Every structure is written in structure tokens, then in C-alpha cells.
Amino acid sequence: MAGKSGREIIAEQPFSWKTFFFKWEWFLVLIFILINIMNANLSPYYASVSGLFTATNSFLEKAFIALPMAYILVLGDMDISVGSIACISAVSLALAYNAGIPMAACIVVCLLVGTLCGLINGLIMTKFTELAPMIVTLGTQILYRGIAEGILGDTSSGGLTAVKWFSNLYWGKIGVVPIMFIVFIICACAFGFVLHKTVFGRWLYAIGSNKTAAEYAGIEVQKIRLIVFVLTGLFSAVTGVFLAARMGSTKSDIATSYEMEAISMAVLGGFSTNGGKGNFIGVVLAIFIVGFLRYGLGLINVPAQAMLVIIGLLLIITVMAPNIKNQIQYSMKKKNK
Amino acid sequence: MSEYVLELKGITKIFPGVKALNNVQFQLKPGEIHALMGENGAGKSTFIKVITGVHKAEEGEMYLDGKKVNFKGPKDAQNAGIAAIYQHVTSYPHLTVTENIFMGHEKKKNGIIQWKEMHEEANSYLKELNADFKATDEMGTLSVAQQQMVEIAKALSMKARIIIMDEPTAALTKRESEELYRIAEKLRDEGASIIFISHRFEDMYRLASRVTVFRDSQYVGTYDVDGITNADLITAMVGREIKDLFPKPQVEIGEEVLRVENLTRTGYFKNVSFAVRKGEILGLTGLVGAGRTEVVQTIFGVEHFDSGKVYLEGKEVKIKKPVDAMKHGIGLLPEDRQKQGLILDWGIGRNITLPEVASYGKNGLTNDKKERQVAKELAERVDTKVVTVFDKANTLSGGNQQKVVVAKILASDLKVIILDEPTKGVDVGAKAEIYEIMGELAQQGYAIIMISSEMPEILGMCDRIVVMCEGKVTGELDRKEADQEGILKFAMAKSLKATQE
Incomplete structure (x- = not known):
């Protein structure tokens, strides 16, 4: 049925190669390829399948935090307590193990602690909506880390390598593919699917784009924020599990500044801190870009500090890219006039 | 001396791809208030910017007191005694009134600002305008009406002879508008000429002696206000005859759908009761600040009430959040379509389907194809002027945006539709x-509640009118017995009573 004026509205998206190729994700793919070409030239051992898979082990454990962090950014929220949550949940895993609890149950304890931390974050922020998420999670960041320090002090809690299958979570492989890689890909697909194909995902974008309008559309904004914060706590604990499996022991200073790495991966992936923007494939690409860049620079023994400078510059330049593009377009328009 | 203090001839202003003004003319007599009217996008704002030197016209001439002038920028216009007061006051909220008045033309002696002198002069302007605030007050603490007064004081301080007011009453209450009328008349009596832009016919009849109408970037005509009827003016503005601006159909009114009893929210409203029936349009009116919006927000579950009951088809319902209201079949078109109604950088399709997005797919999944189809049908049903359902909401005009919000409400299966100021900032067409x-x-059987401050639409569209004043229902009128005076009497019941005592 057309309107009174007989005007018919088109409901099919016309396909355009231009918009297809002018996507941020292609830009990331390009960077990803460039980094791999660079790495392959730096080290003759780089470009082998098993070498590449091994490389992923060097960064994927923290990438589990970047997955829910993308959701946090879509909402226009912030969570900088994730590193501390990873630490406190890994510590509780080790403590539980040393108290004689079977390892499988310890992992459950670890995940529960992370979930609880996320729940605390979420409850504070959804009950007191006027508080800034950055400040609340700064507080809990210090709090969770403080608890871990209070329990362990300078000591470590370890002996986790005694359980072979637990170590294998991090070190184990199926063929040439690390187990952690498989887990990560499954999780990433699930997160991407939920964000782009489900009603829940649509709600996240709606809240991040205009919280008030979302509320008037009947979306339970605070409930959804709570769910996402809890999810973030849970996946910070997943990072905690892999971290404990890698190191075999835990200390109160592990996983520091993981929050910043997770945020940079999400931002580089195209998720704006203002909320409402981003495509999930971008985060996955960004995770591998940063990871492979670090790995490649490590191969030629670039010192850690120089590595930070390079990654910092990469982040700044890439997030500036869309603005630069706009400015070029603007000045071109001006010239044409 | 020329007959006109300001005259523009054959002005054409071209923006890339559009003629924003096409050969328009305008004459302003000394000491007159001249209304400038037209639909949104008719070219009024561009025209003002040409006068004030912000834009430079590609063609045409401008004369001040019969002498040809050529403004290179806003400064030239200011020096020539032209000042503009905009709808959204562009001020410095953290600075004092004095600083705002003298911004850009401070009083200096040897490079040192003469504060005492400036404060004194500012206070003298405020006194002249009968303002109830001081020159040392911080701008941000003032109301919109008071801030506009500061802008007027600024115009006075620059010795402006031609003052342009761009929709000054849009954000004002009735009383504040009266005050503004008084000031405008005073300025006119003192010899200033005023160009007054407004959507409100009320403003024009009250103030202006002549009115110029623009339509589609073109000059339509200039008329004496005394000699023109409402219908003529609308025809001039819209370019086609709207035989009846209020096409209220005869509808068989059915049984009661929604009833609220003794709704109270401390500090906002008290003991509010009313009911609306199937096919009925109920008007909820009163002055700005009477608590109307708060009442409907409470019914919709955005806010919570302290006591009272809501009945739907005779049964009491508990509404704690908007989703409850929507499940019960109550929909709200919020007052601020840009902040509350739309996600501006989304396509209109996704905006329309947002409230019911869960119902198109299965198992929590979205169904893009179905969504687009639903959005297309609803957008066509309200006749939105767009090409595709992917057109972004922020590219539409106010009226079209409002239609999208209406379509969005219609996506849900509703019994009651609440419209909060549905025509605010929307042009006549x-x-x-x-x-x-x-x-x-209404014909399709919805029960409709319309909040409005505009008397003509309340009288023209509603079957029954509930009037509120300071958080209380002060009167209820039937369509047949309602008139402007009757409504106003109830709307100002409190202050009338106070004066009688």
C-alpha cells in the first residue's frame, strides 16, 4: 500500500561497490597484510603455518577481554577494571587449587569470581546512573587489585603445572592449531553473531546511539548494561584462566594494563568510545594486527619500550584516518567550488 | 530620506546545488514591526543571514536609508545598526550578563576594560527592559526568556536601528511571550524597526503591521496584517489551499479504554484523573509547566508515580517501565523527537522497527527482510517523504521526522496513542x-491523547479537552462548549484565584 501521495519507498538496499570497498574493515585488512609482509621480510622463519599459529599464542589470551570490550564501547560505556578482574580471578583459581579443590571446580570458581566482579561494576552503574563508568571502574580496578594484593602480598600462588590438562589449555595444540586459538575463534564468532544478527545486538547499538530514545522504544537500558558488564567480568576471568595456565602460578601484579590493550584493540577495530558504532570483524582484525605487529617486532629484538611507541603511533594514526579522509574530501570540495 | 529604512531587491543566494533564495525582495519601513513568514526551508533564515552579512548574495542589491550598501561580513552589518536575536541564544553561559552584552565591543580605556561603566550601562538597559535580574548575574543561571532579554540589551548597546528576531517566542511561555511583545512594541515606539520571524500566527496578529511571505525560496507577497485572513496567509505560505486545516472526522466514540485515577507524583502533579475512549481524541492542555508531559511520561512508565491507579479496559494495570506500557497497548510520541523519539544517524527503517524488533524474527534473531518490509509499509502509511528506508533520520525536515516517529509508534499493536506536542516546530503543510x-x-479505533499548547489545534482536533494548571486538573470541556477563553480560564485558574484573593 503506497501513501496518499502514491509515493513508493524503496525497501531494498542498492548494492554499491563504492560503499562496499570504502569500509573501515578493508583498511584494517590492508594494514594486516602490510604487517605480515613486513614480518615475513624480517624473519625467514615467520611465514610458516605452525609459526603463525604459535605466534597467536603470544597475544590471544588478552584478546578475550577485547570481545566484550567491543560491546561496552558500542553501549558508549567504559570498563577499565578488566585487568584487575583477570588478576583477581586467576588468583582465586590458584588459591582454590592450593586449598585442595579439583582443578575443574577451580576454573568454575575463577569464572564465578570474574562474573561477580562484573556484577558489582554493573550494579553500581545501573543503580546510580549518574556516575561516570570510567570513574566507577577506576575505583573497582584499584579495589580488585587491592584485594589480590591483600591476599598474596609479594608471594605467588602456584603449582598449577601439576595438572597437565590445565597447562594444555594454553600450551596444547590440535594438529598445528593451539587450543586457545580454537576457543578464541568460537567465542569471537559467537560475539560477532550476537552483535550483528540478534535483537540483543540491535539493542546495544540503539542504546549506544541514543539512550533516551532507546528507553522510549521500550528497551530496558539498565538491564542490558548490567548484562554486558557481567559478561565483561566473565570474559576477563576467561583471560585469567589462560593466564594461569600459561604461567602455572599467579601473582597480584599479573594482567596489568590489559584494559588499555583491550580498549585499543576495540577502538582500532572501528568501535567509537562515543557508542553506537563498529563492526565486529574489525575488532578481530585489530587483535591480530596488534598481536602480529608485536610478534614481528619481537623477532628482530625491538626493545619493549620502542614497541610501545610503535603501537601507540599505530593506534593514533589509524583512529585519525577517518578524520583525515573527511578533511581531504572537504578541502577537495572547497577547491571545486 | 527614503521611504524605507531597509530595502532588498532581487536577492539570489546559491548554495551548491540549491537556490536558497531566488530573486526575493523586502522593504522595511522605519518604526514598523514586520513579520516574515514561511514554511521551514522557505529561505527565511538564509535571508536573515544575507541581511546580517553572514552570507553574501550572488545577485541583488541592498539599500539602507536609500543608500546602497555592500556588507563584507557581520561586522559591517553591526556597524550599520543591524542586530539579530536568534531562537537559540548563542551566549557564553559562564560569563556575566554584562560580559555577554558587551562581548566584542567592550568599553576600554588605554586597553583596560572599564567594568564599572559597563555594569552601569548594562543595568540601565536591563532597567529599561523591566528585567528582573542584574548585570552581574551569570548568564547560565537565567531562563531562556531572560537570556533573550540579554540579547535584546546587547542590540540596544550596539545602538541597533534594525532588530531581527528569529522565532523568539518558540521557547517561551505565554506570559514570557507577552513580556517580549511589550519590549518589541517599546523598541518600535522608540524608533527601531523590527523584523519578526515566527511560526505562530498569534505573534504576527499581536505585533506586526505588515507581513512578508516566502515560499520555496521565492517572494510571495507583502500584506497588511489587518487585511489578511488566516486562510489567505496559509494559502500564501503553503501554495495550495488548505480548505480545512483541521480535518477532524466524525467518529463513533466507543467504550472507555484508558482511565487514570488520582495519579500523584510529589512535586509534579496531584490527583490527576481522566479517561479516554475508543475513537476519541482527548486534548490535554495548559500552560507550559502545568505538568502535562510529566503525567503522560508517568502513564508510559518513563517516570514513576507515588499514588493513583491506571485502568485499561476496566482492569487495573501496573506499569513500571515503557515496555510494560507497550505490552498493554499504550504508545507515546515523546515531546522531543530528536532526543527521545529518533536515533538520528540511523536509517528511518531501523528507527521505525526498533520498538518491535524482537517480533520480526525467531529465537532472538533479527529478520532484516521482514523489518524493511514493515518499515516501508508504515513509512508509506504516514506518507513520509523519503526515497528509501535507509535514508538517515537527520537528513529529514522536522515534519518528516515527526512522521517517522508516528510510524514507529504504529509498529506496535496499540490501543492508546499519546502524542506529546506532535506539531511542535513543524511547518504548516x-x-x-x-x-x-x-x-x-481515531477512525481506526485508537484512543488518542494529545498534549498541546497550541489553542487552535486543541480546539480544532479534540473531542474533549482536559485542562491542567500547576499539576492539577482544573477543568474539562466538551468540543461543543470549548472556546479559547474557557480554556484559558482553567489554564490560569491558580493565578486568577490568587489575584481574586
Whole structure:
């Protein structure tokens, strides 16, 4: 049925190669390829399948935090307590193990602690909506880390390598593919699917784009924020599990500044801190870009500090890219006039 | 001396791809208030910017007191005694009134600012305007009406002879508008010429002696206010005859759908009761600040009430959040369509389907194809002027945006539709279309509640009118017995009573 004026509205998206190729994700793919070409030239051992898979082990454990962090950014929220949550949940895993609890149950304890931390974050922020998420999670960041320090002090809690299958979570492989890689890909697909194909995902974008309008559309904004914060706590604990499996022991200073790495991966992936923007494939690409860049620079023994400078510059330049593009377009328009 | 203090001839202003002004003319007599009217996008704002030197016209001439002038920038216009007061006051909220008044032309002696002198002069302007605040007050603490007074004081301080007011009453209450009328008349009596832009016919009849109408970037005509009727003016503005601006259809009114009893929210409203029936359009009116918006927000579950009951088809319902209201079949078109109604950088399709997005797919999944189809049908039903459902909401005009919000409400299965100021900031043509949609919805059996501050649409569209004043229902009128005076009497019941005592 057309309107009174007989005007018919088109409901099919016309396909355009231009918009297809002018996507941020292609830009990331390009960077990803460039980094791999660079790495392959730096080290003759780089470009082998098993070498590449091994490389992923060097960064994927923290990438589990970047997955829910993308959701946090879509909402226009912030969570900088994730590193501390990873630490406190890994510590509780080790403590539980040393108290004689079977390892499988310890992992459950670890995940529960992370979930609880996320729940605390979420409850504070959804009950007191006027508080800034950055400040609340700064507080809990210090709090969770403080608890871990209070329990362990300078000591470590370890002996986790005694359980072979637990170590294998991090070190184990199926063929040439690390187990952690498989887990990560499954999780990433699930997160991407939920964000782009489900009603829940649509709600996240709606809240991040205009919280008030979302509320008037009947979306339970605070409930959804709570769910996402809890999810973030849970996946910070997943990072905690892999971290404990890698190191075999835990200390109160592990996983520091993981929050910043997770945020940079999400931002580089195209998720704006203002909320409402981003495509999930971008985060996955960004995770591998940063990871492979670090790995490649490590191969030629670039010192850690120089590595930070390079990654910092990469982040700044890439997030500036869309603005630069706009400015070029603007000045071109001006010239044409 | 020329007959006109300001005259523009053959002005054409071209923006890339559009002629924003096409050969328009305008004459302003000394000491007159001249209304400038037209639909949104008719070119009024561009025209003002040409006068004030912000834009430079590609063609045409401008004369001040019969002498040809050529402004290179806003500064030239200011020096020539032209000042503009905009709808959204562009001020410095953290600075004092004095600083705002003298911004850009401070009083200096040897490079040192003469504060005492400036404060004194500022206070003298404020006194002249009968202002109830001081020159040392911080701008941000003032109301919109008071801030506009500061802008007027600024115009006075620059010795402006031609003052342009761009929709000054849009954000003002009735009383504040009266005060503004008084000031405008005073300025006129002192010899200033005023160009007054407004959507409100009321403003024009009250103030202006002549009115110039623009339509589609072109000059339509200049008329004496005394000699023109409402209908003529609308025809001039819209370019087609709107035989009846309020196409209220005759609808068989059915049984009661929604009833609220003794709704109270401390500090906002008290003991509010009313009911609306199937096919009925109930008007909820009163002065700005009477608590109308708060009442409907409470019914919709955005806010919570302290006591009272809400009945739907005779049964009491508990509404704690908007989703409850929607499940019960109550929909709200919020007052601020840009902040509350739309996600501006989304396509209109996704905006329309947002409230019911869960119902198109299965198992929590979205169904893009179905969504697009639903969005297309609803957007066509309210006759939105777009090409595709992917057109972004922020590219539409106010009236079209409002239609998208209406379509969005219609996506849900509703019994009661609450419209909060549905025609605010919408031009005459789109207004008529929104009224038409309202009429159709009533015919389709919806119970409709319309909040409005505009008397003509309340009188023109509503079957029954509930009037509120300071958080209380002060009167209820039937369509047949309602008139402007009757409504005003109830709307100002409190202050009338106070003066009698």
C-alpha cells in the first residue's frame, strides 16, 4: 500500500561497490597484510603455518577481554577494571587449587569470581546512573587489585603445572592449531553473531546511539548494561584462566594494563568510545594486527619500550584516518567550488 | 530620506546545488514591526543571514536609508545598526550578563576594560527592559526568556536601528511571550524597526503591521496584517489551499479504554484523573509547566508515580517501565523527537522497527527482510517523504521526522496513542498532514491523547479537552462548549484565584 501521495519507498538496499570497498574493515585488512609482509621480510622463519599459529599464542589470551570490550564501547560505556578482574580471578583459581579443590571446580570458581566482579561494576552503574563508568571502574580496578594484593602480598600462588590438562589449555595444540586459538575463534564468532544478527545486538547499538530514545522504544537500558558488564567480568576471568595456565602460578601484579590493550584493540577495530558504532570483524582484525605487529617486532629484538611507541603511533594514526579522509574530501570540495 | 529604512531587491543566494533564495525582495519601513513568514526551508533564515552579512548574495542589491550598501561580513552589518536575536541564544553561559552584552565591543580605556561603566550601562538597559535580574548575574543561571532579554540589551548597546528576531517566542511561555511583545512594541515606539520571524500566527496578529511571505525560496507577497485572513496567509505560505486545516472526522466514540485515577507524583502533579475512549481524541492542555508531559511520561512508565491507579479496559494495570506500557497497548510520541523519539544517524527503517524488533524474527534473531518490509509499509502509511528506508533520520525536515516517529509508534499493536506536542516546530503543510493522520487513527479505533499548547489545534482536533494548571486538573470541556477563553480560564485558574484573593 503506497501513501496518499502514491509515493513508493524503496525497501531494498542498492548494492554499491563504492560503499562496499570504502569500509573501515578493508583498511584494517590492508594494514594486516602490510604487517605480515613486513614480518615475513624480517624473519625467514615467520611465514610458516605452525609459526603463525604459535605466534597467536603470544597475544590471544588478552584478546578475550577485547570481545566484550567491543560491546561496552558500542553501549558508549567504559570498563577499565578488566585487568584487575583477570588478576583477581586467576588468583582465586590458584588459591582454590592450593586449598585442595579439583582443578575443574577451580576454573568454575575463577569464572564465578570474574562474573561477580562484573556484577558489582554493573550494579553500581545501573543503580546510580549518574556516575561516570570510567570513574566507577577506576575505583573497582584499584579495589580488585587491592584485594589480590591483600591476599598474596609479594608471594605467588602456584603449582598449577601439576595438572597437565590445565597447562594444555594454553600450551596444547590440535594438529598445528593451539587450543586457545580454537576457543578464541568460537567465542569471537559467537560475539560477532550476537552483535550483528540478534535483537540483543540491535539493542546495544540503539542504546549506544541514543539512550533516551532507546528507553522510549521500550528497551530496558539498565538491564542490558548490567548484562554486558557481567559478561565483561566473565570474559576477563576467561583471560585469567589462560593466564594461569600459561604461567602455572599467579601473582597480584599479573594482567596489568590489559584494559588499555583491550580498549585499543576495540577502538582500532572501528568501535567509537562515543557508542553506537563498529563492526565486529574489525575488532578481530585489530587483535591480530596488534598481536602480529608485536610478534614481528619481537623477532628482530625491538626493545619493549620502542614497541610501545610503535603501537601507540599505530593506534593514533589509524583512529585519525577517518578524520583525515573527511578533511581531504572537504578541502577537495572547497577547491571545486 | 527614503521611504524605507531597509530595502532588498532581487536577492539570489546559491548554495551548491540549491537556490536558497531566488530573486526575493523586502522593504522595511522605519518604526514598523514586520513579520516574515514561511514554511521551514522557505529561505527565511538564509535571508536573515544575507541581511546580517553572514552570507553574501550572488545577485541583488541592498539599500539602507536609500543608500546602497555592500556588507563584507557581520561586522559591517553591526556597524550599520543591524542586530539579530536568534531562537537559540548563542551566549557564553559562564560569563556575566554584562560580559555577554558587551562581548566584542567592550568599553576600554588605554586597553583596560572599564567594568564599572559597563555594569552601569548594562543595568540601565536591563532597567529599561523591566528585567528582573542584574548585570552581574551569570548568564547560565537565567531562563531562556531572560537570556533573550540579554540579547535584546546587547542590540540596544550596539545602538541597533534594525532588530531581527528569529522565532523568539518558540521557547517561551505565554506570559514570557507577552513580556517580549511589550519590549518589541517599546523598541518600535522608540524608533527601531523590527523584523519578526515566527511560526505562530498569534505573534504576527499581536505585533506586526505588515507581513512578508516566502515560499520555496521565492517572494510571495507583502500584506497588511489587518487585511489578511488566516486562510489567505496559509494559502500564501503553503501554495495550495488548505480548505480545512483541521480535518477532524466524525467518529463513533466507543467504550472507555484508558482511565487514570488520582495519579500523584510529589512535586509534579496531584490527583490527576481522566479517561479516554475508543475513537476519541482527548486534548490535554495548559500552560507550559502545568505538568502535562510529566503525567503522560508517568502513564508510559518513563517516570514513576507515588499514588493513583491506571485502568485499561476496566482492569487495573501496573506499569513500571515503557515496555510494560507497550505490552498493554499504550504508545507515546515523546515531546522531543530528536532526543527521545529518533536515533538520528540511523536509517528511518531501523528507527521505525526498533520498538518491535524482537517480533520480526525467531529465537532472538533479527529478520532484516521482514523489518524493511514493515518499515516501508508504515513509512508509506504516514506518507513520509523519503526515497528509501535507509535514508538517515537527520537528513529529514522536522515534519518528516515527526512522521517517522508516528510510524514507529504504529509498529506496535496499540490501543492508546499519546502524542506529546506532535506539531511542535513543524511547518504548516506538515502540520495539516499530521492532523489528517490523527483523524485516520481515531477512525481506526485508537484512543488518542494529545498534549498541546497550541489553542487552535486543541480546539480544532479534540473531542474533549482536559485542562491542567500547576499539576492539577482544573477543568474539562466538551468540543461543543470549548472556546479559547474557557480554556484559558482553567489554564490560569491558580493565578486568577490568587489575584481574586
